[in-house]
Amino acid sequence: MKSIKSLATWYFSKAALPYWSILILDCLFVVFAGVLAYTVHHGSEHTLAVMGSLSVTLCVFLICFIIAFRVFHTYDGVMRYSSFSDLLRVSGAVVMAVVMCFVILLAFGSSDWLVEYSYADIILLGLFVIAFMWTIRVWVKTIFEETSRRKDTRKAFILGVQTGGVALAKNIRSSSDSPYTLAGFVSPDPNMENRRLMGVKVWPFDEGLVDVMKRVDSDVLIVSPLMMNEIRERESLVNYIVESGIRIMVVPQAREWDGKSDLRVSDLHPVNVEDLLPREKIEVDMKAAADLLHGNVVMITGAAGSIGSEMVRQIATYSPAHLVLIDQAETPMHDIRLMMHNRWPEIKAETIVADIADERMMERIFSEYRPKYVFHAAAYKHVPMMEDNPYESVINNIKGTKVIADLAVRYGTRKFVMVSTDKAV
Incomplete structure (x- = not known):
């Protein structure tokens, strides 16, 4: 062999x-x-x-x-x-x-x-x-x-046997740089139990799943976007899976999957509390959003974060004239820069590594680019850690927000949208 x-x-x-x-x-x-x-x-x-x-x-x-x-x-x-x-x-x-x-x-x-x-x-x-x-x-x-295939791949199970789960499985199989290999599917539908899909077995979504995954040395459960309601309704089972050392990966909650576009395992992130909160679906007038953003200068703070980066992807589809992207994290911002260059080369995008609490730097940016729309997603969000670092939390989340909001007023920004600072404060 x-x-x-x-x-x-x-x-x-x-x-x-x-x-x-x-x-x-x-x-x-x-x-x-x-x-x-x-x-x-x-x-x-x-x-x-x-x-x-x-x-x-x-x-x-x-x-x-x-x-x-x-x-x-x-x-x-x-x-x-x-x-x-x-x-x-x-x-x-x-x-x-x-x-x-x-x-x-x-x-x-x-x-x-x-x-x-x-x-x-x-x-x-x-x-x-x-x-x-x-x-x-x-x-x-x-x-x-x-x-x-990469040598450091981990065996993963996929919760969902419909379009979303199959799309994720195909991406795992077709991507040579995928960090996962497909070990099995999971479904709450009893009619799918013990069937085979794409050459692997379909297992029931119950307490026995942990033993099954440990037998094949798998510690990753990927959740299809179509199965998010299922994990929200099975809180005790999800807690048991997490406590057993299995990592649950989900598509970013800011991304509403249309059932047709590609699903990439590179977009997945570990499940957090916000993903498990039940929420009503909000219908958004996408045409109105497109009319507002198209051809305008849009600023996004925290552009390299989990929510900010997804906002970059969503807003870029509306063809703004100019994107001004701000974040303190150098490496994630480099990834955003490459993404914009590869996927939306026609959009002029500034990737600026800066601290939103730096008033002089922020004023220079507002003065130069004069954004019409500001999406403020820059915030320290891990509450227990910020309780141990209160000074940084106040400077970034409170002072930084005030700096950006004041400048938005001073330079005539049409709309200022605060995204994630509230829960962290």
Whole structure:
């Protein structure tokens, strides 16, 4: 097993396999499948007896397959990135080749230079070719994903077997840098118990889940956005899971999933008290929000925090003219800077590392950019820790908020939205 893994690691570190090598491999599959199909129907002794004529027949059939491979471009993809569409192209090429072989039989079936190859033989040949070509592509893709995966991955279970849970599982499987590997699904639906999804088992959402996860050395439970109400209603079970040393990961509460967009495990964060609070769904007039923010200068303080960073993503979709992003945390701000550059390069974004309690710095920023809308999300939010550090808490949460609010008034800001300072104060 180690030798196979070493060989795979060596291969995948090189350039992609030349397309002609894949074509030759597929042609060998056709020839082998042809001999195998004929042997199944006629026996090995008869096959050996007519091997000369059979070779000529298979060469003719091979021409049909090569033409079909060319039409459907089955050989110019990269095997390690094979997808369902690639497998569909393989099937289409084989069906086309089988039809062409039928035509050959109709036209030249009585010729002495062709072996007696029946329509049933050709159909079986096609099925064998599909099986071989699919297998090699899936096998190469699977080995690539396993060998390129991070060494420090943790086994994770996903709560939810509908769209959200499956989307998270696909992201885990398709991302080579994912910190997780899929170990199982969890569902409160008794009809899903002991079924299999994406090759792993579905377990019930009850007290026995902890024992199941410990048996497979898993300590992460990822919650689908569609299952958030479930964990809010099962408080005692959630407490038991957390107390057992299992980390529960959820999508940021500020993000309302539309059921269609991608879900990335990089967006997950550990569950906190706010995620478990029951809340009514608030309908927001998104068109009105878009009309307000579009083409204007928008400032977000605490832009690198859990809520602030999500606000950056949400507001950027409305195409503001200028985003002024402020936070004290250098590394998270660097991540925000890269995100804006990669996902919204057309939006002018200033990523400023600064302290909101620094009046002179804040005045310079307001004077230069004159934001029309300010979203104030900068605050120390962990109450027990801030009780041990009251000075910093007052300076940042109270004085910092006053500085930003006063400047918003002084420089004619249209709207000032205070997001998270209240609970921390």
